[in-house]
Amino acid sequence: MTYPVHEIFRSFQGEGTHAGAAAGFVRLAGCPIGCPWCDSADTWNAAAPKLGRLTPAQILAALDTTTAGAAGGQGSSRVGGVHAATAGAATAGLTAAPPSRVIITGGEPAIHDLAPLCDALRARGTAVHLETCGAFPLRGAFDWITVSPKWRALPLAETLARANELKLIITAPDEIRRWFDHLATTISPFPIPHFPFPNPPNPFPISAIYLHPEWSRRADPVLLAAIADWVSAAGDPWRAGWQIHKNYNAR
Numbered sequence: 068m069t070y071p072v073h074e075i076f077r078s079f080q081g082e083g084t085h086a087g088a089a090a091g092f093v094r095l096a097g098c099p100i101g102c103p104w105c106d107s108a109d110t111w112n113a114a115a116p117k118l119g120r121l122t123p124a125q126i127l128a129a130l131d132t133t134t135a136g137a138a139g140g141q142g143s144s145r146v147g148g149v150h151a152a153t154a155g156a157a158t159a160g161l162t163a164a165p166p167s168r169v170i171i172t173g174g175e176p177a178i179h180d181l182a183p184l185c186d187a188l189r190a191r192g193t194a195v196h197l198e199t200c201g202a203f204p205l206r207g208a209f210d211w212i213t214v215s216p217k218w219r220a221l222p223l224a225e226t227l228a229r230a231n232e233l234k235l236i237i238t239a240p241d242e243i244r245r246w247f248d249h250l251a252t253t254i255s256p257f258p259i260p261h262f263p264f265p266n267p268p269n270p271f272p273i274s275a276i277y278l279h280p281e282w283s284r285r286a287d288p289v290l291l292a293a294i295a296d297w298v299s300a301a302g303d304p305w306r307a308g309w310q311i312h313k314n315y316n317a318r
């Protein structure tokens with residue numbers, strides 16, 4: 068089994084419940100959805116992955132052949148032939164351990180059978196996190212699932228049933244209500260009870276629903292006010308989201 072790999076790097080999770088936590092990233096190539104504001108459109112073509120096709124063992128080896136610290140001031144270290152692993156002066160002497168969590172992202176990673184990669188990571192004790200739009204059946208065992216639904220390919224109910232958090236990309240103020248109305252007909256019961264979950268019992272493990280301003284509109288005061296007002300009024304599990312890694316100029 069091989070995967071079309073766009074890039075592999077070490078950084079930290081910049082979004083959601085695990086924001087700020089160190090992680091290895093495996094960005095797979097291929098996505099058929101074509102969101103107009105996609106910030107990773109260079110991953111769409113699975114037939115021409117930047118790093119070629121790699122086995123799970125090769126992916127694990129690439130994750131491990133980096134050192135802790137910044138690469139070129141980017142706040143992350145890329146490996147696998149894109150950038151040589153480097154260590155900034157501030158982190159000299161630190162011993163790089165294999166990442167305790169790895170985030171599989173894309174592109175849309177769920178178009179691939181992720182089971183062999185998940186098995187290889189989990190066999191050595193690495194937690195596997197997935198970032199997916201949710202529109203494709205999941206193949207693999209995951210420790211954390213982030214679903215970021217897209218209007219062009221709505222998430223499957225079976226995938227929402229496995230999601231730990233939702234990340235909604237908000238491009239206009241009225242889009243929050245549109246997502247609420249859609250999710251309310253897809254997830255039952257809804258709204259989801261307060262964190263921590265479940266109390267009372269609920270078949271869905273979703274603990275948070277993040278509202279992210281679409282990045283090109285992150286300074287739009289009307290959009291930001293709409294998110295702030297919604298979260299303030301609706302309460303848990305709604306969260307105001309942000310991509311903090313971009314403030315750190317990290318991957």
Ligand code: SF4
Pocket residue numbers: 098099100101102104105106107108173174175200217
């Ligand atoms: S689903 Fe994700 S990777 Fe695919 S086009 Fe949309 S934002 Fe980009």
